[in-house]
Amino acid sequence: MQRRRDPVERAEERRAGGSMDLYDISTWEPRSIPDLLAYTLYTAVSYGFRAIVLLIAVAITLSLLVSPAAIILEDPFIGLFFALSVVPAGLLAAYIWYADITTSEPLPLLVATFLLGVLFATFAAVVNSLSQAALGIGSGVLFFYLIVGPIEETVKLLAVQVFAYRSTSFNAVIDGAVYGAVAGLGFAAIENAIYIGRVVGEADPEAGVFVTAGGIATVRALAGPGHVIYSAIAGYYLGLAKFNRDYFWPIVLKGLLVAAFVHGTYNVTVGIVPDILTGFLPLGYGLAFVSYVVLYDLTFGYYLYRKLARYRRTYQTVTSDADGMRPELTEFEPPQR
Secondary structure (H helix, E strand, O other): OOOOOOHHHHHHHHOOOOOOOOEOOOEOOOOOHHHHHHHHHHHHHHHHHHHHHHHHHHHHHHHHOHHHHHHHHHOOOHHHHHHHOOHHHHHHHHHHHHHOOOOOOOHHHHHHHHHHHHHHHHHHHHHHHHHHHHHOOOOOHHHHHHHHHHHHHHHHHHHHHHOHHHOOOOOOHHHHHHHHHHHHHHHHHHHHHHHHHHHHHHOOHHHOHHHHHHHHHHHHHHHHHHHHHHHHHHHHHHHHHHOOHHHHHHHHHHHHHHHHHHHHHHHHHOOOHHHHHHHHOOOOHHHHHHHHHHHHHHHHHHHHHHHHHHHHHHHHHHHHHHHOOOOOOOOOOOOOO
């Protein structure tokens, strides 16, 4: 978006030469000692606030990971279940990265976004718990739609906004989906670790630790792709908003509303629909649960896929028309990197 200019600056640009110094009239940059002091203080406060927020997030994250870490130290083989639980979400995030036809996103920025997704997930856990206690809302419909969905999707979007969004590498709408997916992967990773650690830690030794770990890891592996899908949707709209500044907040809000609604609907229905399925179909609860989660993720994964595919087709069309030499690609061919 072009910087807005004062009438003096606009008139000066139209003059022949346009070399008049407009400092402190209609333009400004830090020159004097007071300028430099103000600029330095602002920068210190801005980065200091971010540093404080990150330090708090790190402290909360470490406290939540004490139990999973203790379990892995006691039996390192359990760590395999932690790793396997994020494989489906990781593969989905990798596909969304692959679908970015514009340019490859830098690995350091992807890693930073993943780690921020991990750290900011802890804020969601704290806010969810405090809201549940303060409002007296149990794990029902209102709690999932008004608290869990909006809070979790907001913190994942913040994980994108802190660094990736501000980077020059974030230079296409589709980049928002890529970074959103990576933030969702980070969120899913720590959520899986906390859930698996809690269940294994409370398990009856006679039931078999590996059986318990395998069961909860399977459940969390099914839940993980959802986080990637929801935050990729919100991230796509964040990317769209970046290039439509006049409607920035309505676009961001639309993405959050869609992601939060899909997220909340999953949480509300996943404990109900499998029971209904077992009453109408010859299915055990486990198969009904897996079938419903997979079908739900496929439904909204397809919604996301259509957005990415439409962007890819349009990009291919306009770039081909622009240079007259770019080969036609199908939706399934690899992006030019």
